[in-house]
Amino acid sequence: MIIVERRPAVIVRPHRRRRRRPWPTIALFLAPALALFALLVLAPIVVAAYASFFEWNGFGVPTQFVGIDNFRRLLADEVFAGDLRRTLLLVGLSIGVQLPVSLALAMLLNQPLRGRRAYRMVFFAPYVLSEVVTAVLFTMIFSPNQGLANHVTKLIGLGDLGATWLADTDTVIYSLFLVISWKYFGFHTLLYLAARQSIPHELHDAAATDGASAWQAFRHITLPLLGPTIRISVFLSVLGTVQLFDMVWVLTGGGPIRSSETLAVTMFQEGFKRFHVGYASAISMAIFLISLVFGLLYQRFVLRRDLEGAVTTMGGHR
Amino acid sequence: MRISRRSLLGLAGAGAAGLALGACGAESGSTGRTIRWWHIANTDPMLPAWADMARRFEAGHPGVKIEITPLENEAFKTKLTTNIQAGDPPDIFHTWGGGVLAQQAEAGMIKDLTADVGGWRDQLIPTALDSYTIEDKVYASAVDTGMVGFWFNKELFGRAGVTAAPQTWAALLDVVRKLRAADVTPIALAGKEKWPGHYYWSYLALRIGGLDLMRQAAADRSFAAPEFVTAGTRLAELVALQPFQTGFLAAGYSTADGQAATMGNGKAAMELMGQWAPTVQNDSSAGRKGLGDKLGFFPFPAVDGGLGRITDAFGGGGGFAVGRNAPPEAVEFLRFIAQPDNARIEAKTAGVLPVVKAAQDAVTDPNLRSVADILATSTGFQLYLDQAFPPAVGQQVNDSVAELLAGKSSPEDVAEAITAAAKQG
Numbered sequence: 001m002i003i004v005e006r007r008p009a010v011i012v013r014p015h016r017r018r019r020r021r022p023w024p025t026i027a028l029f030l031a032p033a034l035a036l037f038a039l040l041v042l043a044p045i046v047v048a049a050y051a052s053f054f055e056w057n058g059f060g061v062p063t064q065f066v067g068i069d070n071f072r073r074l075l076a077d078e079v080f081a082g083d084l085r086r087t088l089l090l091v092g093l094s095i096g097v098q099l100p101v102s103l104a105l106a107m108l109l110n111q112p113l114r115g116r117r118a119y120r121m122v123f124f125a126p127y128v129l130s131e132v133v134t135a136v137l138f139t140m141i142f143s144p145n146q147g148l149a150n151h152v153t154k155l156i157g158l159g160d161l162g163a164t165w166l167a168d169t170d171t172v173i174y175s176l177f178l179v180i181s182w183k184y185f186g187f188h189t190l191l192y193l194a195a196r197q198s199i200p201h202e203l204h205d206a207a208a209t210d211g212a213s214a215w216q217a218f219r220h221i222t223l224p225l226l227g228p229t230i231r232i233s234v235f236l237s238v239l240g241t242v243q244l245f246d247m248v249w250v251l252t253g254g255g256p257i258r259s260s261e262t263l264a265v266t267m268f269q270e271g272f273k274r275f276h277v278g279y280a281s282a283i284s285m286a287i288f289l290i291s292l293v294f295g296l297l298y299q300r301f302v303l304r305r306d307l308e309g310a311v312t313t314m315g316g317h318r
Numbered sequence: 319m320r321i322s323r324r325s326l327l328g329l330a331g332a333g334a335a336g337l338a339l340g341a342c343g344a345e346s347g348s349t350g351r352t353i354r355w356w357h358i359a360n361t362d363p364m365l366p367a368w369a370d371m372a373r374r375f376e377a378g379h380p381g382v383k384i385e386i387t388p389l390e391n392e393a394f395k396t397k398l399t400t401n402i403q404a405g406d407p408p409d410i411f412h413t414w415g416g417g418v419l420a421q422q423a424e425a426g427m428i429k430d431l432t433a434d435v436g437g438w439r440d441q442l443i444p445t446a447l448d449s450y451t452i453e454d455k456v457y458a459s460a461v462d463t464g465m466v467g468f469w470f471n472k473e474l475f476g477r478a479g480v481t482a483a484p485q486t487w488a489a490l491l492d493v494v495r496k497l498r499a500a501d502v503t504p505i506a507l508a509g510k511e512k513w514p515g516h517y518y519w520s521y522l523a524l525r526i527g528g529l530d531l532m533r534q535a536a537a538d539r540s541f542a543a544p545e546f547v548t549a550g551t552r553l554a555e556l557v558a559l560q561p562f563q564t565g566f567l568a569a570g571y572s573t574a575d576g577q578a579a580t581m582g583n584g585k586a587a588m589e590l591m592g593q594w595a596p597t598v599q600n601d602s603s604a605g606r607k608g609l610g611d612k613l614g615f616f617p618f619p620a621v622d623g624g625l626g627r628i629t630d631a632f633g634g635g636g637g638f639a640v641g642r643n644a645p646p647e648a649v650e651f652l653r654f655i656a657q658p659d660n661a662r663i664e665a666k667t668a669g670v671l672p673v674v675k676a677a678q679d680a681v682t683d684p685n686l687r688s689v690a691d692i693l694a695t696s697t698g699f700q701l702y703l704d705q706a707f708p709p710a711v712g713q714q715v716n717d718s719v720a721e722l723l724a725g726k727s728s729p730e731d732v733a734e735a736i737t738a739a740a741k742q743g
Contacts, residue, residue: 058403059425143575144565145585160564167509167568169724253510256567257724272399274710275421 045288051281058277070282080283083263087242090177094237098181099188099230106192107218120193124186131183135250138179142166166252169259176260179251184240188233195229196222228306235298242291263287353384353648356398356411358636360388361572361601363667371663375654382647390572392511402427407641409648413458414634415449416705417712422639423457429640432456434649438656446673449701450637458637459652462670464593465633465693466517466618466702473612474502474587483616485628487525487552490619494561497587504559506586508577509567509723512716513704517590518556519719519732520703521618521632522549528625529698536707539740541733550722550729552621557723567724571598578602582609590618592633593671593689615688630698634705635673707740714739 052070054062074080109120126134141148142165149162165175199222207217245264248254254261254269261269263283271280299307355372359365365388372384387408389397394412401407407427413419422428435456439447442460450458470483475493478500484490497504508514524532527545535541563569563580570576581589582603589595600608620628638655640648654660661674668683671690681690704712718735721727727735 057421058399059421059427139568139570140574142568144563144569145575145580147575163565164568167565169567169726172568252568255510255512255720257721257726269713272396274713275399275708276710277403 048281048284048288051278052285054278056278056281057275058271059275062278064278066278070279071286073279074282074286079258079261079266080263080286082258083261083266086173086260087244087262089173090180090241090244091238093174093177094180094241095234098177098185099233099237101181102185102188102233103192103226103230105185105189106196107222109189109193110196120190123189126183126185127187127190129183131246132250134179134183135247138175138182138251139166142175167256169256172252172256172260176248176251179247180241180244183247184237188237191229191233192226195226199225231302231306235295235303238294238298239291242287242294263290351381351383351645353382353410353645353651354387354408354641355384355651356387356389356394356408357638358389358391358394358412359669360390361597362669363597364664364669367664367667367669371655371660372651375651378654379647379650382645384651407639407643409641409644410638410651411641413450413637413639414702414705415458415637416634416701417708418705419450419457419639420452421708423452423455427642428457429642429644429649430455430457431459431640431649431652434653435459438653441656441658441675442673443675443678445699446635448699449634449705450639458639459656460635460637460673461655462664463633463635463673463693464671464689465631465696465699466521466590466592467689467692468588468590468616468618469581469595469599470588470614470616471581471584471586471609471612472614474584475614478502478587483614484619486619487522487621491555491559494556494559498559498561503563503580503586504561504588505563506569506577506580506589507562507566507723508569508571509562509720510569511571512720513702514571514577514589514591515723516702516704516716516719517632518553519549519715519722520700521590522552522621524630524632524700525618525621525626525628526552526624528627529630529700531625532700532706535740539737541736541740546733546736547729550732553719553722554729557725562723572602574602576602579604582607584609584612593686594669596683596685597669613685615685615692617692627697629692629696630700631693631696632700632702634702635671710742711736711740 051062053065053067055064055066055069056062105123109116109123113119129137140146142150142162144150144160144163144167147162149165150160151162153159153162165171203221203225204217207221212220243264244262245268248260248262248265249268252260254265264287267280267283267287270276270283357368359368368388369386372386376382376384398408398411402422402425405427407422413422419428423430432455435447438459439456443463446460446463447456450456450460468483474497475481478493478496480493480496484493494504523546526548527543531543531545535543535546563586566577569580572578577589577591578595578598579602580586581595582599591598596608596613599613600606603609617628618632620626638652640652656674658674658676661672661677662680664670665672665677665680665686666682668686671681671686671693672678678690681687700706702712703715706712707715714736718727718732722729722732
């Protein structure tokens, strides 16, 4: 019935007739999605928030209400402070090293190189692997006796260096960063490459005509126009680092001696190894709040221009 | 953001589907048709041996199906914790007894088997059920027993001129020095997994303070006694000799380049490990051969002036607990496993040191035999500390000892941190 009624509107389409929205139908079709979202996204957050106010070992129903004790303990916890430090370090390294390298690669792959397609595929390939597979792969590479890393360091005269990358409390975090970079640089390269290719030729042609050097063209045309993409890629990178778990868990278990432990690993340790589920919930709330606050501030102050549509005016009026 | 959120939702969806399926499984389980059995014998020889036993039980009980999930230790602990916290324990599952089992019992997740096991407890060796008995109630049936001790490579000992197994801690340190002088890695250790490291500290505490010290610590919820600090000091003496293989802090236990493989491939002279060590060495070594005749066993040495005796054993066994929703056939299956004929089959595989008295004569494997003989004359028994105490305390023991092994904390720090965890519970 509805279909019959609508047909003429589609064919004629003279002007937009304001129809009464079919609210019952919308509600009917939206309900399952909303119910799933509430059940799978909202409910766990609410439950975790609730549990974080209890001293609870995870069995049965939480009864021992402790107020904000878990959070107070969290703020005084050296492990938590260490997690934050390591997260900041990884964020710094990602923004300072991984993303610039990805950007440089994207610029390189934008050049007319022989076998460009093959390179793009090879660089992107690690991203397709799951974090767990990546971590298993690198435990083998960093393995002391049979590991590839050790063979390489021996070949170039650095001895047993490769054997201890994951086993040394000072180097493990950098080894971890190396693995993260290996997996994700291709993803960021791809983002930058796509953005670079959407920059109109005319701009660079005009710059060349005006006698701009390659660096000047990059600095004043490419980089500003890549801005929105770079800002998004930083955003993804930071959130990914804050929530880092799988790779660390499989690669090092957070060790040696917590020197590669992240917030999520600490949460897992407390919740599933020590049965401090209340405290683990407090950690999960901390991760949630850090991500949320960062996300909101970032959108408010950094992404604002992009979200307002400044991009299109910069990319040239149509 | 979109990508991660979508994959997250996908995961959540899969989880929900899994839950739904899991619920179905539990449903059919309670009608008495399917028994979900989780154990940790995920390699030869026990993996096929258990499977075969389940098939024979099924044949004798038409309509009953045993669904086996073999898991690696750490994976097992995590998966079991998740299931138990969700109120859905498997019908039969492995347990090491102690504080962890007590928490599960307290939460009402497992069946009280006192009456059932009473039916076959006189067939077991006297101390078999100790670890599974909480306030006079038995919560699991014992299956195997064992102890931790030093497994050593006779050939590598010979190369370093070591002729006799060390009887004292000082003598052990001497052996380590000799091995290092002969360019042999003295000890293989899985530093990434922390439980193998905790054996050293626990055994030292046991040798220095004796069994009473351990009981007192459990009763007082305190590890402040000076003996626990001394244990750390003695261990620090060993660490100072750098006895472990290169990169040990990142080494797993049964992984390709882990502790068992290092030992099984003849790359280290000793490992401190339980009665299962030879089978794991075989499984993880090149060519799956292990050390064969070259492997020997000696008990953890005594400490001069210590109250504990060299005959006090530290270790544990495995048992099976029964989940709260399990069908009656689950208990029936435990009775089946405990029958002497079946226990003999386990003994013959050399994968298990059984607790059934009648099966002791079937222990023919020389490695297992040497453990069995030492156990038979043991003067006391202490369960692994990471099982004997509540999980938070056990984990703290593991974490703190790992820090000591890495040279990142002092003996005093170790005792203090463990006491703090014990007080907090």
